[in-house]
Amino acid sequence: MLRIGFGYDVHRLVEGRKLILGGVEIPFTKGLLGHSDADVLYHAIADALLGALALGDIGRHFPDHDERFRGINSGYLLQEVYRMVEEQGYCLNNLDAVIVAQKPKLLPYIPLMRENLAKIFKTPLNNISVKATTTEGLGFTGREEGIASYAVITVKEVLKNG
Ligand SMILES: Nc1ccn([C@@H]2O[C@H](COP(=O)(O)O)[C@@H](O)[C@H]2O)c(=O)n1
Numbered sequence: 001m002l003r004i005g006f007g008y009d010v011h012r013l014v015e016g017r018k019l020i021l022g023g024v025e026i027p028f029t030k031g032l033l034g035h036s037d038a039d040v041l042y043h044a045i046a047d048a049l050l051g052a053l054a055l056g057d058i059g060r061h062f063p064d065h066d067e068r069f070r071g072i073n074s075g076y077l078l079q080e081v082y083r084m085v086e087e088q089g090y091c092l093n094n095l096d097a098v099i100v101a102q103k104p105k106l107l108p109y110i111p112l113m114r115e116n117l118a119k120i121f122k123t124p125l126n127n128i129s130v131k132a133t134t135t136e137g138l139g140f141t142g143r144e145e146g147i148a149s150y151a152v153i154t155v156k157e158v159l160k161n162g
C-alpha cells in the first residue's frame with residue numbers, strides 16, 4: 001500500500017549562523033536560526049515522512065526545549081525518523097521538495113542535497129527531487145527574512161517474501 005505525507009517548515013535568516021540546507025553547508029552572509037542546525041529542508045521532509053504514517057511531527061519526537069537536540073545535525077533527526085518509518089514496515093517510494101529562498105542561488109548545491117537524501121533513504125537518486133524557487137521578492141522569503149521548504153513524500157509497504 002502507498003501512503004502520502006506532506007511537510008512544511010520555516011526558519012528565520014539571521015547573521016552569525018551557518019546556512020545548512022539538505023545537509024549541505026552553503027556560503028552566505030546569513031544562516032537559519034533554530035534549536036537544531038535549522039536545516040529547513042530536512043525538517044519539512046521529516047514532517048512529511050511522519051505525516052505519511054500519522055506519527056505526529058518533528059517537534060513531538062524532538063522537542064525544542066530538550067538540550068539533547070541543541071545544535072544537532074538534522075541529518076541525524078531525519079535518520080531517526082526514517083528508522084521509525086522502517087519499523088512500521090514502510091520505505092520511501094519517492095520524494096519531491098521545494099526550498100523557497102530569495103537568495104542564495106541554490107541550484108549548484110541541489111545535486112549534493114539529493115545525494116545526501118538518497119544515502120539516508122538508501123534509494124536511487126531518481127526517487128529524490130529537490131527544487132528551489134524565489135517568491136520574486138514577495139513576502140517574508142522575498143524580503144530574505146527566512147527560508148521555507150515544502151515536501152511531499154510517498155512511502156510504500158515493504159513486502160515480505162518479495
Ligand atoms: N534560491 C533559489 C531560487 C531559485 N533558483 C533557481 O532559479 C529558478 C528560477 O526561480 P524563480 O523563483 O524566478 O522561478 C528556479 O527554477 C531554480 O532553478 C535557485 O537556484 N535558487
Ligand SMILES: C[C@@]1(CO)OP(=O)(O)OP(=O)(O)OC[C@H]1O
Pocket residue numbers: 009033034035036037038039043058059060062063064065069070072
Ligand atoms: C528540530 C527541533 C529540535 O531541535 O528544533 P528547531 O531547529 O528549532 O526546528 P523546528 O522546525 O522549529 O522544530 C523541531 C524541533 O523541535
